[in-house]
Amino acid sequence: ESMNLENSLKIIEKAEKKAKEIGRPVCIAVVDAGGGLIAFHRMDNALPVSVELAINKAFTAVMLKMETSRLSQLARPDGELYGINTACGGRIVTFGGGIPVFFGKRLAGGIGVSGGTVGEDENIAKAGLSAITNSGR
């Protein structure tokens, strides 16, 4: 089993619902295990920069198999991955809002959210993830 359009739209639907509760228009992206985009929705009035950031947060979460929030420490001048933000043609995002999706132990894809504070983005991404992990998939 792997990420597909159906899964991805469930994630986006749940994330959008959360974003509306918070009152924050965001961009939401879902990518597959190779980092390729499966689905993307921009809610009306989201920040222009969030189009790219949401897609790249999802991409980053896959590339490094970790939540992008972890990179905010790792990418600092005294961190282990200082300079990582210019890898992959500059697509690596070093702040929260990107989370990997695992099916069991296997990397299946990533979710990226941008448009709110970093904390809001993370909560929205996790709400999205819950759409497929809490449903007895």
Next chain:
Amino acid sequence: ESMNLENSLKIIEKAEKKAKEIGRPVCIAVVDAGGGLIAFHRMDNALPVSVELAINKAFTAVMLKMETSRLSQLARPDGELYGINTACGGRIVTFGGGIPVFFGKRLAGGIGVSGGTVGEDENIAKAGLSAITNSGR
């Protein structure tokens, strides 16, 4: 009035329906009047290259306010716009599947489809467009 998430998802829904009729999995992208992505869906088993091509066809249709199919003539070595394909960081696509969306005379956005033959992509894009132009919008 302008392109928004609601409009864009109607376009994608109709385009997807057409793609299923033809039996061709495609990527479908909708962008706003500035070329910024609003919504994107990749149908399962679509060509990997189509992620980028669908987005860039929609972008190209906006940038040049024309169907991308017209560029296949204009961008030839003896055409008026030979070399245009390297503009905009290489994002200009010079074959069919991208169409602009006008609200009256005003450019409102673009639709891009990739995954089938060029003719199929164009038909699917036009089916998508009909979702908002035939409905008395």
Next chain:
Amino acid sequence: ESMNLENSLKIIEKAEKKAKEIGRPVCIAVVDAGGGLIAFHRMDNALPVSVELAINKAFTAVMLKMETSRLSQLARPDGELYGINTACGGRIVTFGGGIPVFFGKRLAGGIGVSGGTVGEDENIAKAGLSAITNSGR
């Protein structure tokens, strides 16, 4: 209503007047709500780097819907958006001189100024903005 050439030249004219008062030759750029350039003037003897910086400050103010001066805190190693400077192909500028333009609550465009100190650039940009906000537009 949106940003157009007429609006943009009023902004530039007022900004240039301010820059002359200060005795500082600068570059001034005005972009639309998608970040696309509408007008740009380089005063004689402005810093060569300011051509790019003025355009990218205006672009950044639109992309993030905020004054670029706010990014100098947010983009620090301990800031919430550390690493943002490499987004958008490296076009994000993380110091002052870029300001967004709103018509009511709607983002309409951005103004970018470069050539003086950061404080001078900001003052010149704000003088430019006053050309359209103080006129009962």
Next chain:
Amino acid sequence: ESMNLENSLKIIEKAEKKAKEIGRPVCIAVVDAGGGLIAFHRMDNALPVSVELAINKAFTAVMLKMETSRLSQLARPDGELYGINTACGGRIVTFGGGIPVFFGKRLAGGIGVSGGTVGEDENIAKAGLSAITNSGR
């Protein structure tokens, strides 16, 4: 003597007047002898792609000290400069609308116009040039 903001705005004013006569909204760019932008105006409703093309046509005219229309032959598969369009980070434009500005025999800058047919763009650029060459500068 060299290109400055005053010269450049005269060129743009004259070019804009010509563009209005033809009824074609265009982008007009003027660069200095190093290819650096001095002034740029986008007339309302110009093609989105023309922002970049006008700037790069002016740049190309300076880089190669020739009208960009000459490149449409030189850059063809059987031409002497086949492949030139990817030089300078992809900024070289291989169709008409960019012209160099000479003061006597010395290269002083370039003018780039985009938004109409190639023939229209060239005529508008030449009208712009006439603002400084016919005036007994």
